[in-house]
Amino acid sequence: MPRTAGEPVDVVAAQRAALDRLYRTHLRAGSRYALIDFPDHANVGDSAIWLGELAMLRAVTGREPDHVATWHDFDAAALARMPADTVVLLHGGGNLGDIWPHHQHLRETILTQVRDRPVVQLPQSIHFRDLAAARRFAGIVAAHPAFTLHVRDRPSAAFAADHLGCHAGLAPDSAFALGPQRREPASATLLALMRTDAERRDHATALPDGAERVDWLEDGPGLPAGTSPSARERQARHRLERGLRLLSRGERVVTDRLHGHILALLLGIPHSVLDNDYGKVGAYVAAWTAASPLVRRAA
Structure with missing residues (x-):
């Protein structure tokens, strides 16, 4: 039903609907996927994102992840052995940039080594304190044949356009898939x-x-x-x-x-x-x- 004037906006439902559209852009029922960069640390927010990602991926594909890895146990050879139609999904959050280098290094490693299948960055916030690091990442992004970037806010989208040379789709944080x-x-x-x-x-x-x-x-x-x-x-x-x-x-x-x-x-x-x-x-x-x-x- 359309919303009447003055009726409160259900921001949770609106973001869950936006996430459903995003995930269905890249996956369908039965799609194979790898979900990379499990948050192997105590920060609650990253775990909320991971669980939201799993909830959305199961709803769209009807499958469990075909491969899961953390920043410290990623194995490019194991991913290369997976079927060619496996979509590589990078965990969303707020670590695209140079504040949290372990996660950014993993992202750059994957984009450098995994070039035979699509790589999708789930919604992130972007922040580089060193523009030289951003320029280096922009070169890696430009060299990948099938990379898609999603971001959580407009400043991140503007940064991607201005400094990374790529379009970034605006999408909500995946934790909203958890619902109330x-x-x-x-x-x-x-x-x-x-x-x-x-x-x-x-x-x-x-x-x-x-x-x-x-x-x-x-x-x-x-x-x-x-x-x-x-x-x-x-x-x-x-x-x-x-x-x-x-x-x-x-x-x-x-x-x-x-x-x-x-x-x-x-x-x-x-x-x-x-x-x-x-x-x-x-x-x-x-x-x-x-x-x-x-x-x-x-x-």
């Missing part, structure tokens, strides 16, 4: 989920007195072991559930983490967003989620 999540009872008036890593910006003066300040970069007890695709999925699920429990503690949330914002939306938690050090969060809100009554931009 169950919220547990709150135990704090305000939970501040704030970055403590390389993308941190100092927001100390922006936080009100009494806010419970946390981050989600340490795994909790009971993380499943193993390196099989099913074990990797259990690890991602364990991390996602930890993040959902953490955010649920706040009656309201303030965060400078993009997936603090995204998971708060999926949980139905009112929240305020601050930006990371290069504007990734604000750019995403402007592109996709500003219409939600649950979110407001904090100064």
Whole structure:
């Protein structure tokens, strides 16, 4: 049904629909695919993206991944032995650039060594602090015969056009494929989920007195072991559930983490967003989620 004037926008449903269109551009029922760069680290947001990617890929193809790899165990020879119609999908997120070099090195390795089949970069944010590194990557992109780039915000799309010499399609973060999540009872008036890593910006003066300040970069007890695709999925699920429990503690949330914002939306938690050090969060809100009554931009 068409939306009537004044009716709230369901930003979650809109982004799930956009993701469905994106994935069906590259895959159909029965398609073979490899999903590369499993997030083998504690950051909850990357696990949310991975699980959203799996949910969407299963819905479109009806298949499990034919190949899964992390940045540290990627095997180009194993991928080369797979059927020629296998689509190579690179995990989405916020590591296209030079802030997180392990993941960028893997991306460049794949584009250099895997040239006999399509390579699709699932939605990313782009940020290079060194334009020489961007120029080097642009050369790698230009040399690949079948690379498709999707980005999560308009500044990333503009950067791709201006510095990488390629068109980048605008698409939502794949975590939205998870849909609404169950919220547990709150135990704090305000939970501040704030970055403590390389993308941190100092927001100390922006936080009100009494806010419970946390981050989600340490795994909790009971993380499943193993390196099989099913074990990797259990690890991602364990991390996602930890993040959902953490955010649920706040009656309201303030965060400078993009997936603090995204998971708060999926949980139905009112929240305020601050930006990371290069504007990734604000750019995403402007592109996709500003219409939600649950979110407001904090100064």
